[in-house]
Each structure stands twice: as structure tokens, then as C-alpha cells.
Amino acid sequence: GNSVTQMEGPVTLSEEAFLTINCTYTATGYPSLFWYVQYPGEGLQLLLKATKADDKGSNKGFEATYRKETTSFHLEKGSVQVSDSAVYFCALSAWGNQFYFGTGTSLTVIP
Amino acid sequence: DVKVTQSSRYLVKRTGEKVFLECVQDMDHENMFWYRQDPGLGLRLIYFSYDVKMKEKGDIPEGYSVSREKKERFSLILESASTNQTSMYLCASTRGNAGELFFGEGSRLTVL
Numbered sequence: 001g002n003s004v005t006q007m008e009g010p011v012t013l014s015e016e017a018f019l020t021i022n023c024t025y026t027a028t029g030y031p032s033l034f035w036y037v038q039y040p041g042e043g044l045q046l047l048l049k050a051t052k053a054d055d056k057g058s059n060k061g062f063e064a065t066y067r068k069e070t071t072s073f074h075l076e077k078g079s080v081q082v083s084d085s086a087v088y089f090c091a092l093s094a095w096g097n098q099f100y101f102g103t104g105t106s107l108t109v110i111p
Numbered sequence: 112d113v114k115v116t117q118s119s120r121y122l123v124k125r126t127g128e129k130v131f132l133e134c135v136q137d138m139d140h141e142n143m144f145w146y147r148q149d150p151g152l153g154l155r156l157i158y159f160s161y162d163v164k165m166k167e168k169g170d171i172p173e174g175y176s177v178s179r180e181k182k183e184r185f186s187l188i189l190e191s192a193s194t195n196q197t198s199m200y201l202c203a204s205t206r207g208n209a210g211e212l213f214f215g216e217g218s219r220l221t222v223l
Contacts, residue, residue: 034212042216042217043214044154044201044203044212044214045214046212049211089153089154093210093212097142097159097205097207101153101154103151
């Protein structure tokens with residue numbers, strides 16, 4: 001079956017620190033992979049995506065690489081800001097438009 | 112700007128009441144979804160729809176029903192609300208074949 005496992009939080013970092021949020025997946029076939037972000041009081045919005053192995057998604061300084069050999073899609077950012085405080089969800093989409101989400105990782109960045 | 116609009120951001124209902132949560136998308140998407148979001152559990156799929164008048168159960172359909180009479184509108188119905196349905200409800204839509212999911216801002220329901 002399909003599933004997503006992501007690093008549990010909460011994560012607290014100082015401003016300008018390096019961020020990694022781990023995400024691994026199990027899937028049949030060739031899924032697309034996503035990172036969504038949810039700011040306080042809002043719905044989820046797409047942060048980045050990758051549709052095939054070795055693709056790198058990037059946006060707003062965040063990056064993630066689709067690693068088929070390790071079934072991973074870890075989110076990274078070199079220098080976090082206070083405005084990055086949010087909940088981050090890793091997700092996959094398999095054939096038939098089924099989406100599978102991780103449980104979310106809460107990030108707090110302190111000045 | 113593309114948009115998924117949920118009619119109510121915050122609702123407070125009493126146990127046993129019938130609750131309607133409305134969702135409208137303006138992107139002509141075929142696929143629409145209802146999730147609930149709870150701390151520590153992430154997003155869980157309640158129902159989804161691939162077309163008008165079509166619906167499929169997700170992972171946690173018990174206690175819920177849905178209606179899709181028009182392509183742009185997907186409604187979630189709680190026939191008799193219970194306290195364990197207190198949650199954040201998220202509507203989403205996508206075009207076919209593993210495209211991006213677009214989410215509404217969510218409806219936070221409290222059942223007393």
C-alpha cells in the first residue's frame with residue numbers, strides 16, 4: 001500500500017539555523033511527492049513538488065530531492081526565518097488521484 | 112487567482128444537530144476531497160468525488176455523507192453531530208492524474 005512517514009515534531013530552531021525534516025514513503029508504482037505548508041489559521045498550500053526520481057523541487061529557499069533508492073523526500077532549508085514557522089506535511093500522490101499525507105511536523109523559529 | 116472557498120471558517124453546533132459544510136472551487140477541477148485534521152493524526156480522508164453525483168468513501172466516512180450536485184461544489188454533511196467530530200475540516204480539489212491539491216482555508220467545527 002501507500003503511506004508517508006515523516007519526522008515527528010515539534011521542531012524549534014533559532015533564526016538562520018539549518019533545517020531538515022525527514023520524510024520517507026512506501027508506494028506502489030511511481031508516485032509524485034509533495035511538501036505542503038500550513039501557516040497558523042490557514043489551509044495547506046503547496047511548497048514544492050517532484051514528479052519523478054532524482055527530481056529536485058525548490059521554492060522559497062526550501063529544497064527536497066526525490067530519492068527512489070532510499071524512498072525519501074527530505075525537506076531542507078539552509079537558513080530559516082521566523083516567518084517559516086508553520087506545520088509542514090509530506091505527501092504522495094499515486095495513480096487514481098489518491099493523496100497520502102504524513103502527520104505533519106510543527107516548526108517554530110525563534111529570533 | 113484560483114481558489115477553493117469554504118463557506119464557514121468557524122462553527123459551533125450542539126450534539127445531534129445536522130451540519131452542512133460547503134466547498135466551492137473555481138478551477139473546473141474534476142476531483143474534490145474532504146479531509147479532517149486532528150493534532151497528531153495529520154489529514155484523514157473522509158470522502159472524495161471524481162465527478163458530479165459521484166462519491167467514494169475515504170478512510171473515515173462513518174458519521175458523514177457528501178453531496179456533489181454541481182462540478183464546482185462539494186458538500187460535507189454531518190447528519191447528527193457528535194462531540195468526537197469536533198475538528199478542522201479541509202476541502203481540496205485537483206485536476207486529474209496526480210496534479211497539485213488546492214486547499215481551502217478550513218472550517219473549524221466545535222460540537223458541544
